[in-house]
Amino acid sequence: MKNPLFAFVSVLSILAAVAFAQPPSSSGPTPAQAALAESNNHFCADLYAQLRDEPGNLIFSPASISTAFAMAYAGASGATAKEMARTLHFTLPPEQLHPAMGALLAGLNSPHPGYELHVADALWAQDGEQFLPHFVDLTRADYAAGLHTVDFAHEPGAARTTINRWVEEQTADKVKDLLPASAVTPATRLVLTNAIYLLAAWEDPFDKNATQDEDFHLSASASVKTPLMHRGGSYNFFDGGSFKALEIPYKNNELSMIVLLPNDVDGLKALEQSLTAAKLRDWTGKLHYVRRVIVTLPRFTMTRAFELNDAMAALGMKQAFVRTEADFSGMTGKPELWIGSAVHKAFIDVNEEGTEAAAATGISMRAGAAFREPPPTIFRADHPFLFVIRENNSDNILFMGRVTDPTR
Numbered sequence: 001m002k003n004p005l006f007a008f009v010s011v012l013s014i015l016a017a018v019a020f021a022q023p024p025s026s027s028g029p030t031p032a033q034a035a036l037a038e039s040n041n042h043f044c045a046d047l048y049a050q051l052r053d054e055p056g057n058l059i060f061s062p063a064s065i066s067t068a069f070a071m072a073y074a075g076a077s078g079a080t081a082k083e084m085a086r087t088l089h090f091t092l093p094p095e096q097l098h099p100a101m102g103a104l105l106a107g108l109n110s111p112h113p114g115y116e117l118h119v120a121d122a123l124w125a126q127d128g129e130q131f132l133p134h135f136v137d138l139t140r141a142d143y144a145a146g147l148h149t150v151d152f153a154h155e156p157g158a159a160r161t162t163i164n165r166w167v168e169e170q171t172a173d174k175v176k177d178l179l180p181a182s183a184v185t186p187a188t189r190l191v192l193t194n195a196i197y198l199l200a201a202w203e204d205p206f207d208k209n210a211t212q213d214e215d216f217h218l219s220a221s222a223s224v225k226t227p228l229m230h231r232g233g234s235y236n237f238f239d240g241g242s243f244k245a246l247e248i249p250y251k252n253n254e255l256s257m258i259v260l261l262p263n264d265v266d267g268l269k270a271l272e273q274s275l276t277a278a279k280l281r282d283w284t285g286k287l288h289y290v291r292r293v294i295v296t297l298p299r300f301t302m303t304r305a306f307e308l309n310d311a312m313a314a315l316g317m318k319q320a321f322v323r324t325e326a327d328f329s330g331m332t333g334k335p336e337l338w339i340g341s342a343v344h345k346a347f348i349d350v351n352e353e354g355t356e357a358a359a360a361t362g363i364s365m366r367a368g369a370a371f372r373e374p375p376p377t378i379f380r381a382d383h384p385f386l387f388v389i390r391e392n393n394s395d396n397i398l399f400m401g402r403v404t405d406p407t408r
Contacts, residue, residue, distance in 0.1 A: 029393055029394040030103075032092065032096060032100035032103070033100065033103075033104060033394050033396075034394060035091055035092050035100070036092070036097075036100055036101065036104060036394075036396070037391075037394040037395055037396035037397075038089070038091075039066070039088060039089040039090050039091060039092075040062055040063055040066045040089075040396055040397060041062075041277050041280065041281070041395070041396070041397050042089040042277040043062055043065075043066050043087070043088050043089050044062035044277070044388075044397045044400055045275060045276055045277040045280060046087075046089075046277075046315050047060070047062060047065065047311060047315070048060075048272070048275065048400055049275070050311035050314055050315065051306060051311060052272045052402075054304075054306070056404055056405065056408060057300075057302040057304065057401070057402065057403055057404055057405060057406075057408060058304060058401045058402045058404075059302055059303075059304050059346040059347070059348045059357070059359075059399065059400075059401035060304065060306065060344055060346050060359065060399070060400060060401065061344075061346055061357075061359030061398060061399050061400075062397055062398075062399075062400060063196075063396065063397065063398045063399075064194075064196070064344070064346075064359045065308065065344055066088055067101065067194060068192075068194065068342075069084060069087075069088055069312075069317075069342075070088070070090075070097070070098070070101055071121075071139060071143060071145075071192050071194070072084070072192075072320070072328070072339070073085065073088070073090070073094075073097075074094070074098055074135060074138050074139060074142075074330065075132075075135050075328045075329075075330040075331035075337075076320070076327065076328050076330060077327045077328070077329045077330050077335070078327045078329075079319055079325075079327065080319045080320050080325070080326050080327040080328065081094075081327070081330075083316055083317050083318060083319055083320065084317055084320060086316050087312060087315045087316040087317040088317075098138055098142040098143075099142055101142055101143065102141065102142030102143065102144075105119050105121075105142075105143065105144065106144075108196075109144075116199055118170070118195075118196070118197040119144075119194070119195070119196045119197075120144075120170050120193075120194065120195045120196075121139070121143045121144050121145035121146075121192070121193065121194045121195075122145055122146055122147075122148055122166065122192070122193045122194075123136070123139060123145045123146065123147045123148065123190065123191075123192050123193075124148050124149075124150050124159070124162075124163055124190070124191040124192070124193065125147060125148070125149055125150070125189070125190050125191075126149070126150070126151070126152045126153060126188065126189045126190065127149040127150065127151050127153075129189050129190070130332065131190070131331055131332055132330065132331060132332060132333050134330070135330055135331050139192070143194070145192065145194075150162060150163075152184060152185070152186060152187075152188035152189065153186050154186070156184045156185050156186055156188060157181070157184075159184055159188070159191075160179050160181065160183070160184035163178075163179060163184075163191055163193060164176070164177055164178055164179055166193060166195075167193060167195060170195030170197060171195055171197060171358045172197060172358075174347050174356070174358035175345060175347065175358050175359075178343075178345060179191070183341065183343075189337075190331070197358075199354075199356075200250040200251055200255055200354050200355060201250065201251050201353050201354035202248065202249070202250060202251070202352075202353065202354050202355075203249040203250060203251055203252070203253060204231065204233055204249075205352055205353050205354070206229040206230065206231045206297075206351075206352035206353075207230075207231065207352070208352045210229065210230040210231070211227050211228065211229045211230070211299070211352060212227070212228060212230075213225050213226065213227055213228075214226070214227075214228045214382065215382065216228070216298055216382050216383065216405070216406055216407075217265045217382055217383040218383075218384070218404065218405055219265060219266055220265050220266050224405060224406075224407050225407075226298050226299070226300075226406045226407050227298065227299045228296050228297070228298050228299075228382060229295075229296070229297050229298070229299060229351075229352055230294070230295070230296050231294075231295050232292065232293065232294045232295070232376065233292075233293065233295070234289065234290065234291050234292070234293065235247060235248065235289075235290060235293045235295065235379075236287035236288060236289055236290070237287065237288065237289075237290040237293055237377055237379070238283060238284075238286045238287045238288065240283060240286075242262065242263055242264070242267060242270070242271070243260055243261055243262045243263060243267065243271055244260075244261050244263070244379060245258060245259065245260050245261070245283055245284070245286075245287060246258070246259045246261070246293070246295065246379045247284075247287050248295070248297075249392075250354060250355070251354075253392065254391065254392055254393065255389065255390070255391055255392065255398075256389070256390055256392055257350075257355065257387055257388070257389050258284060258287075258387065258388050258389075258390065259297070259379075259381055259385055259386070259387050260283070260385060260386040260387070260388075261379065261381050261383075261385040261386075262383070262384070262385065265383040265384075268383075268384040268385065268386070268402065268404070271386060272386070272402075275386075280388070281395075284390075284395070290377050292374075292375075292376035292377065293376060293377045293378075293379055294376050294377070294378050294379065294380075295379050295381075296379065296380040296381055296382060297350070297381045298350075298381065298382070298403065298406035299350060299351050299352070299406065300348075300349075300350050300403050300406035301347075301348065301349040301350070302347070302348055302401075302403075302408070303345070303346070303347045304345070304346055304401075305343065305344065305345040305346075306343065306344045306345075307341065307342070307343055308342035308343060308344055309321050309339070309341060309342055312342060320338065320339045321338065321339050321340075321342075322338060323338045325338075326338035326339065344359065345359065346358065346359035346399070346401075347359070348399065348401065355389070357389065357399055359399065381403075384402065384403060384404045384405075385402065385403055386400075386401070386402045387399075387400070387401055387402070387403070388400045
């Protein structure tokens with residue numbers, strides 16, 4: 001039995017004058033875009049619940065992972081496809097889902113005044129291996145994934161180097177060696193890759209001269225010294241009782257970081273446990289304009305990598321990872337492929353100018369008001385907090401994570 005491997009990479013990077021969004025529209029997102037965003041955000045909250053027990057800082061891209069599995073879903077059949085759709089909260093039928101993904105990607109790649117966005121996809125197939133025309137044509141038409149042939153069978157190391165180099169080029173060298181040596185073997189038959197690159201600056205940058213080394217409270221009894229950024233201005237804000245939420249817009253207000261800050265220094269765990277897609281939608285919907293907010297936020301940089309097999313199986317996608325049960329016959333015409341491993345790696349750097357972030361996902365498949373002005377609102381993120389980065393037109397969450405220690 002053959003052992004094809006299928007891998008997917010999606011990388012998002014945000015830094016100096018760009019936003020990850022389509023131009024704002026008075027009519028809002030299309031119904032298909034809204035459905036895709038809702039699916040992704042549901043999946044985001046579900047996956048966070050699986051990953052939150054990981055120690056320390058956390059960063060991942062639900063958009064990357066969801067899109068990766070959407071490409072795999074294009075080749076899934078039967079019960080395997082049904083499990084994938086339920087886990088990813090896909091509500092559109094396949095004949096609408098993939099064209100909608102294609103329209104979204106095309107929109108992201110179109111020229112936008114004031115920022116740059118690059119999305120790339122590619123298929124890497126074993127030379128001589130046959131895949132169904134429908135699968136190849138769909139990924140080409142809806143994901144703009146060109147087909148490249150490599151020789152996994154005789155030169156797996158060279159093939160892996162070629163793919164990893166492509167990933168590095170598409171991600172400004174933020175994701176290196178995505179595919180480890182164990183992921184590409186002579187049995188590999190297919191690798192699918194997607195890369196997204198974005199640069200964005202804050203709409204109102206923090207003054208570097210105001211940044212000072214101060215205490216960040218890891219818990220009620222421990223703290224570390226770290227650079228804390230400071231800025232006063234107008235922001236969208238929401239007081240949730242046990243936590244506060246603040247929206248920090250990027251250039252042109254098309255992309256935002258939303259910070260969810262527990263009131264208690266040790267309140268992060270309770271906030272995480274209460275988080276659902278519905279609550280997140282409710283909280284962000286209650287953000288409202290506040291004229292005077294004093295914001296304190298740490299500079300932070302982190303990189304995290306995850307094995308996704310167990311998390312995805314726990315969410316209901318079980319057959320895809322079982323050699324004797326998986327059905328990806330939509331790729332080759334035979335139910336011989338299964339997902340041997342799914343990995344995700346993400347990077348983020350937040351500073352006074354903006355944010356730089358990157359993420360990569362790999363899926364390996366084998367056969368088998370008053371007269372006196374009120375005091376300013378204080379938003380001091382000097383203890384553990386959650387954050388999301390979203391595209392504002394559709395409310396689609398691109399990144400989600402937490403900061404427990406900005407010095408790590």
